[in-house]
Amino acid sequence: MSETTQSGPMLSADGVPLKTSLARALRRQKIRALLLISPLLAFVVITFIIPIASMLFRSVENQIVSNTLPQTVAMIADVSADEATTDEMLFRVLYLDMYRAVEAKAHTRLGSRLNYEKSGISSLFRTSGRKLEDMGEDFEDFFKDADSGMVKGPFWHELMQGDGGEDLLDERLGLLTDLTSLEASDDLGFTLSGEAAALLPWASRAYADWALFTAVVDEDDVSKKKPWAGVYAALALDLADPATQSAVAAYGGSGAAELQAAVANIADMPATGFRAYFEDIDDKWVSGETWALLKVFGSQYTSGYFLNAVDMKLTPDGIEQRPDNERLYLKLFNRTLIMSMVITVSCILLGYPVAWLLANLPMRSANVLMILVLLPFWTSLLVRTSAWKVLLQQQGVINDILVWLGFVADDSRLIMMNNSTGTIIAMTHILLPFMILPLYSVMKTIPPTYLRAAKSLGATNWTAFWRVYFPQSVPGIGAGSILVFILAIGYYITPEIVGGTDGVFISNRIAYHISSSLNWGLAAALGTILLAVVMLLYWLYDRIVGIDNVKLGG
Amino acid sequence: MNLTKALLATSALVITSGSAFAESMTLVSWGGAYQASQTKAYSDPYTAANPDITIIWDESSAEAVAKLRAMNEAGNITWDLVDVEGADSIRLCDEGLAMEIDHDSMLAAAPDGTSASDDFGDSIVSDCFIPQIVFSTTVGYRLDMVGDTPPTSICALFDTDTYPGKRALNKRPLANVEWALLCDGVPKDEIYDVLATSEGQDRALAKLDTIKDDVIWWSAAAETPQLLADGEIVMGSTYNGRLFAAIAEQNQPIGMLWDAQMLDFDGWIVPAGLPEDRLARVMDFLNFATDTQRLADQAAYISYGPARASSAPLVGNHADLGIPMAPHMPTDPANATNVFVTQYEFWADYRDDIDAKFQAWLAN
Numbered sequence: 001m002s003e004t005t006q007s008g009p010m011l012s013a014d015g016v017p018l019k020t021s022l023a024r025a026l027r028r029q030k031i032r033a034l035l036l037i038s039p040l041l042a043f044v045v046i047t048f049i050i051p052i053a054s055m056l057f058r059s060v061e062n063q064i065v066s067n068t069l070p071q072t073v074a075m076i077a078d079v080s081a082d083e084a085t086t087d088e089m090l091f092r093v094l095y096l097d098m099y100r101a102v103e104a105k106a107h108t109r110l111g112s113r114l115n116y117e118k119s120g121i122s123s124l125f126r127t128s129g130r131k132l133e134d135m136g137e138d139f140e141d142f143f144k145d146a147d148s149g150m151v152k153g154p155f156w157h158e159l160m161q162g163d164g165g166e167d168l169l170d171e172r173l174g175l176l177t178d179l180t181s182l183e184a185s186d187d188l189g190f191t192l193s194g195e196a197a198a199l200l201p202w203a204s205r206a207y208a209d210w211a212l213f214t215a216v217v218d219e220d221d222v223s224k225k226k227p228w229a230g231v232y233a234a235l236a237l238d239l240a241d242p243a244t245q246s247a248v249a250a251y252g253g254s255g256a257a258e259l260q261a262a263v264a265n266i267a268d269m270p271a272t273g274f275r276a277y278f279e280d281i282d283d284k285w286v287s288g289e290t291w292a293l294l295k296v297f298g299s300q301y302t303s304g305y306f307l308n309a310v311d312m313k314l315t316p317d318g319i320e321q322r323p324d325n326e327r328l329y330l331k332l333f334n335r336t337l338i339m340s341m342v343i344t345v346s347c348i349l350l351g352y353p354v355a356w357l358l359a360n361l362p363m364r365s366a367n368v369l370m371i372l373v374l375l376p377f378w379t380s381l382l383v384r385t386s387a388w389k390v391l392l393q394q395q396g397v398i399n400d401i402l403v404w405l406g407f408v409a410d411d412s413r414l415i416m417m418n419n420s421t422g423t424i425i426a427m428t429h430i431l432l433p434f435m436i437l438p439l440y441s442v443m444k445t446i447p448p449t450y451l452r453a454a455k456s457l458g459a460t461n462w463t464a465f466w467r468v469y470f471p472q473s474v475p476g477i478g479a480g481s482i483l484v485f486i487l488a489i490g491y492y493i494t495p496e497i498v499g500g501t502d503g504v505f506i507s508n509r510i511a512y513h514i515s516s517s518l519n520w521g522l523a524a525a526l527g528t529i530l531l532a533v534v535m536l537l538y539w540l541y542d543r544i545v546g547i548d549n550v551k552l553g554g
Numbered sequence: 555m556n557l558t559k560a561l562l563a564t565s566a567l568v569i570t571s572g573s574a575f576a577e578s579m580t581l582v583s584w585g586g587a588y589q590a591s592q593t594k595a596y597s598d599p600y601t602a603a604n605p606d607i608t609i610i611w612d613e614s615s616a617e618a619v620a621k622l623r624a625m626n627e628a629g630n631i632t633w634d635l636v637d638v639e640g641a642d643s644i645r646l647c648d649e650g651l652a653m654e655i656d657h658d659s660m661l662a663a664a665p666d667g668t669s670a671s672d673d674f675g676d677s678i679v680s681d682c683f684i685p686q687i688v689f690s691t692t693v694g695y696r697l698d699m700v701g702d703t704p705p706t707s708i709c710a711l712f713d714t715d716t717y718p719g720k721r722a723l724n725k726r727p728l729a730n731v732e733w734a735l736l737c738d739g740v741p742k743d744e745i746y747d748v749l750a751t752s753e754g755q756d757r758a759l760a761k762l763d764t765i766k767d768d769v770i771w772w773s774a775a776a777e778t779p780q781l782l783a784d785g786e787i788v789m790g791s792t793y794n795g796r797l798f799a800a801i802a803e804q805n806q807p808i809g810m811l812w813d814a815q816m817l818d819f820d821g822w823i824v825p826a827g828l829p830e831d832r833l834a835r836v837m838d839f840l841n842f843a844t845d846t847q848r849l850a851d852q853a854a855y856i857s858y859g860p861a862r863a864s865s866a867p868l869v870g871n872h873a874d875l876g877i878p879m880a881p882h883m884p885t886d887p888a889n890a891t892n893v894f895v896t897q898y899e900f901w902a903d904y905r906d907d908i909d910a911k912f913q914a915w916l917a918n
Binding site: 115123326500519 | 617759906915
C-alpha cells in the first residue's frame with residue numbers, strides 16, 4: 001500500500017488517480033451549477049447581451065453601400081473620384097446596379113444613408129430612381145418600331161434561355177441575394193444561355209437581373225413576362241457596338257431575325273451615352289464629390305460613425321476635424337460627465353443626513369420618513385419632472401414666494417430652469433432615493449455603541465463621527481454614487497424637459513438619432529463611447545476605492 | 555381540479571382573444587385632442603357600420619419611425635395604420651418601411667368625381683402618404699403683454715425692443731430658420747436657395763442668435779400654450795390647433811398670428827409587408843376614413859384643415875362650442891395670405907445637416 005503511494009499518483013478507492021476523481025466530482029458540481037443558472041444565463045444572453053451587441057455593431061457596419069451598388073463600388077475602388085466622373089463604363093455598371101436597387105426599392109435607403117454624410121444625396125437617389133426607367137422606355141419604343149415581337153416576353157425567353165451561362169447567372173444571383181437578403185430556391189425555372197451571354201454581354205446581365213428578380217422576389221414565371229425597360233437600354237448598348245452588330249449578322253439562333261431587324265434600323269436608335277444620361281438626371285452624378293463619397297463609404301465597415309461621434313469626419317483626404325460650428329458631441333460628453341458628477345455629489349450631500357436620520361431615529365418616525373423618501377420614488381418620472389417645472393419657472397412657485405418675500409424684484413426673477421441648474425436640481429431630486437437607500441442599509445449595520453465608545457474615550461462629536469462613523473459608511477456612499485452616477489449619465493427625459501439648451505445630455509442626441517433621424521449607426525457609436533466611458537470610470541473606481549468596498553446592504 | 559379549471563379558463567381566454575385579434579386593427583396616432591377627433595370622425599362611425607371590427611389605438615406616432623424600423627427588422631409588424639407627419643412619410647417611404655399607395659385606385663374619389671390624387675393635390679408629399687389634415691406652425695402671443703400694438707408680422711419674434719420678454723421656439727430648425735431668413739431680408743421665394751448654402755445656414759443662425767438669450771426651446775408642442783398661459787413667455791410658436799384650443803376652448807388671453815405660418819401635412823401610412831387579410835381590412839377602413847365627408851367631419855373637433863379640396867366647403871361648426879370652424883383653418887383665405895408650405899424634398903435632404911449645425915449652435 002505504502003509502496004504504491006510512493007511510486008505512482010495517489011489513487012482513490014476505485015483505483016482512479018485521486019486528482020482525476022476529484023476533478024470529475026468538481027466538474028459534475030460545476031455542470032450542475034451551470035445547469036441551474038442556465039435559464040437565467042440564456043435569458044440574459046438572448047434578451048440583453050445579443051440585442052445590445054447587435055445594436056453596438058451598427059456603429060461600424062456599412063454593408064448597405066456595397067450591397068446596393070456592388071459592382072459600382074468594386075469598380076471605383078481602383079480609380080480616382082475624378083476619373084470616375086468621366087468613365088462611361090462605370091456609368092453603365094451604375095445603371096444596372098441602380099436599376100436592380102430601384103426595383104428592390106433599396107436605392108432610397110442608400111440615399112438616406114449617404115445623406116448623413118452629405119446633404120442632397122437623398123433626393124439625388126430618389127429622383128434618379130424615378131427617372132431611371134425613362135431611358136429604357138425610349139429604347140423600348142425604338143425596338144418596338146424595329147420589330148414589335150422584341151417587346152414581348154417570349155422573344156426574350158427564347159433568346160436568353162439555354163445552357164452555359166451558369167457562372168454569370170450565379171454572379172447576378174449573388175448580387176440580388178445580397179441586396180434583398182432573400183434566399184433563392186434551387187429551381188429558378190430559368191437558365192441563362194452562354195451563347196446569348198457572349199453575344200449580348202450587357203443585355204444578358206440586365207435580363208438575368210430581371211429574370212432573377214422576377215423568380216426570386218416576385219415569384220413569377222419568367223417565360224411569360226416582359227422584362228424591365230432597363231433591359232432594352234442594355235440591349236441598345238450591345239447593339240451600338242460595331243463588333244456586336246457583325247456578330248448579330250452572323251448569329252443564327254433564336255431571336256436572330258428580330259435582332260437583325262433592329263441592327264438594320266440602328267441609325268434611328270437613340271444615343272447610348274449613359275454618362276450623359278446620368279448627367280441629364282442630375283449633374284451631381286458627374287461631380288467628383290459624389291464619387292469621392294461613394295469611394296470613402298463604399299467599404300463594408302466604416303469608422304465614419306465613430307468619427308462623427310467625436311466631431312470628426314471621414315473625407316477622401318483622410319480624417320478631418322469638423323468645423324467649429326458643427327462640433328457638438330465632445331462637448332455633450334463632457335457636459336454629461338461633469339453634470340452627472342455634480343448630481344452625484346449633491347445627492348451625497350443631501351442624502352447622507354437623511355440616511356443618518358433614517359438609521360438613527362426611533363422605528364416609528366423612521367418609518368414615516370422612509371415613506372417620504374419612497375413616495376416620490378413611486379411617482380412617475382414625468383410627473384415629478386413636470387412638477388419641478390411648476391416650481392422652478394420664472395412665474396413659478398419659488399419665484400413667486402421670493403418676490404412676495406421681497407428677496408427678488410418682480411422684473412428680475414431668477415432663471416432656475418431651461419438651463420443646467422434646472423437639470424441638476426430635478427435630477428438630484430429624482431435620483432436621491434438611489435443614494436439614500438444604500439446609505440441607509442449600510443448605516444443600519446453600524447452599531448451605535450461605536451460612537452458612544454468613541455465619545456466615552458474622549459472624542460468630540462466631530463471626531464467621533466469623522467474618525468469612527470464616517471469610514472464605516474463609505475461603502476454605502478460608494479454604492480450610492482455608482483448607482484446615481486450611472487443612472488444620471490444615461491438620463492434624457494428630465495434634461496429634455498427642464499434642461500433647455502445647456503442642460504441637455506448626450507443621451508438626448510442618442511434618442512434623437514434613434515427615433516427621429518434614424519441614424520442608428522451614429523446613435524450606436526455614441527452609445528458605445530458612453531458605455532466605454534462608464535466602464536473606464538468603473539475600472540478607475542475599482543482601482544482607487546476598490547469594488548469590494550461597495551455595499552448595498554448589511 | 556382547480557388547476558384544470560384555471561388552465562381551461564386560460565386557454566378559453568387565449569382562444570377568444572385570438573379570434574378577437576383577427577378582427578381588430580391597430581391604429582397609431584398622437585393621442586390627445588387630435589386622436590380624439592380621429593376617433594369621433596373616423597373610427598366611431600366605421601365601427602358602428604362594421605361592428606365585428608375592433609379598433610385599437612396606440613399613441614406612438616412620436617416614435618413611429620423608429621418603432622416601424624424595429625418592427626420591420628424583427629419581421630413582426632403589429633401596426634396596421636400609422637399617423638405621421640409628411641416629412642416622416644418621406645423617410646419611411648425611402649426606407650421601404652411604408653407601402654406605396656396608388657391614391658386613385660385605393661381611395662375614394664370626391665363626390666363630384668374628381669380623382670383622389672387631384673382632390674388631395676399637393677398634399678400627397680410622398681408615394682406612401684395618405685393625407686388627412688393641413689396644420690400649421692404659427693405664433694401665439696399674450697394679449698396682455700404686447701401692449702396696444704399686437705404683433706402683425708412674424709418678425710415680431712425678432713423684435714425684442716417692441717416686444718420684450720421670452721419667446722418659445724421649436725428645438726428643431728424647421729420653421730425657425732425660414733422665419734429667421736425672412737426677417738433678415740431674404741425674399742420669400744429665395745429662402746430655400748439661400749438655406750441650401752452653408753453661408754445661408756450661418757446667416758439664419760446669426761439672425762436667431764440675436765434672440766438666443768430670450769428663447770425657451772420646446773420639444774413638445776404642448777409646451778407653448780402652457781408657457782403662454784403661465785405668462786412665462788410673451789410669444790411662442792406651436793401648432794395652430796393648440797392655439798385654437800387655448801383661445802377658444804380654454805379662454806386664455808392669447809392672440810394668434812397667421813403671418814408666415816408654416817403649412818404642413820399629417821396623414822396615414824400603411825406599414826410595408828402587412829399580410830393580405832390585414833391589408834384588405836386596412837384599405838377598407840382607409841377608403842372610408844379619408845373620404846370627403848369624413849375629413850370634413852374631423853374639422854368639427856379640431857381646427858386643422860381637411861387635406862381634400864372637396865372637404866373644405868363641408869366644414870361646419872365646432873362640435874361643442876358651435877362656432878363655425880372655417881375661419882380657424884390654416885387654409886382659410888383670410889389666414890392664408892402669407893404662408894410657407896414646408897418644402898419636404900428640401901428638408902429630406904438638408905434636415906440632418908442643418909439640424910447638426912442648429913444643435914451645435916444651441917449647445918454653444
